[in-house]
């Protein structure tokens with residue numbers, strides 16, 4: 172198991188410079204903090220002392236949201252992907268999708284699980300968001316998202332040939348496709364049959380909410396598809412590998428926290444100081460960017476013994492206070508991930524069906540790199556077969 176690759180050099184950096192230090196990201200000074208108490212404090216001051224910030228590449232693709240539009244996005248997501256939606260309609264649909272997907276995979280010679288799970292996650296989310304109105308489009312939206320993710324983590328130089336340039340081109344194309352979907356729906360007007368999906372919900376709210384203009388709606392649909400695809404597919408691809416290498420764990424279905432802890436799909440998330448913040452005799456100046464380094468929290472040996480080891484059993488003994496301050500794959504506080512429950516349910520259902528009904532063997536690939544998010548350069552190609560007993 173490539174412990175070192177998974178761990179991201181945040182462990183090394185943390186040990187060398189301590190839990191809070193200054194560095195540069197893409198030419199910008201950034202304070203990195205893997206200090207549980209300070210992070211907890213900051214996230215409880217969200218909106219007062221700090222506010223959301225995105226890397227330049229992300230900001231260009233996901234426009235910086237205003238306070239009211241962010242709140243709207245959160246409540247809309249919770250409405251369509253939250254606990255009530257899961258109980259009411261999503262869970263049975265997720266089960267059907269997982270059974271169908273795995274059965275299809277088992278009929279093939281080999282499957283590259285990362286890209287196939289992107290397809291699964293995008294197709295499913297697109298159905299919830301706009302009833303799959305793009306199903307017959309000439310370009311497959313899941314293919315486009317795969318290329319887009321590569322560019323998002325690149326250096327933000329917009330010149331032909333760079334990954335960033337390609338990313339912006341795909342972003343433009345996907346947005347055009349979504350604008351088409353939206354315009355068609357709007358043109359249907361009152362004649363349209365209710366799809367009961369997220370887009371219908373937005374179109375209804377558009378009558379009263381002024382910020383719901385065409386650009387914002389397109390951006391929102393795009394953003395939601397993006398978050399539903401990459402995070403879930405990366406977690407699942409990692410789970411395939413970790414479970415295959417630790418067969419004893421197959422008995423243990425509470426593995427999801429451990430995969431999320433070790434996975435640290437993104438090394439952290441960002442905030443911007445709204446005013447000067449004193450910490451340990453220093454001052455973080457107003458306007459500076461702060462990275463809440465979740466990878467540094469999740470791999471802290473004071474809280475997680477032998478932190479690079481895949482050990483799902485550790486969760487039986489971990490104190491709730493450690494979970495509250497040192498384990499935040501979905502963030503924490505008022506901006507905690509609105510898709511957390513959905514992701515957990517989807518991941519749990521998938522892994523349950525996988526380990527109880529199928530076996531899998533690596534055919535090729537399996538290399539993991541961090542650049543800085545987890546990538547699988549040669550893919551993870553597995554032969555999936557149905558269990559006979």
Ligand code: HEM
Nearest residue numbers: 245248252398399402403440500501502506508509510514
């Ligand atoms: C393994 C899967 C996922 C992981 C690890 C993840 C992680 C995160 C994290 C760390 C944040 C907080 C960022 C911050 O505080 O700045 C966040 C926010 C968010 N996530 Fe996720 N996410 C996942 C899946 C999803 C899915 C499937 C959806 C949609 C259905 C979603 C929707 C959102 C939204 C709307 C926010 C913004 C919440 C707000 O600002 O109030 N996420 N996510």
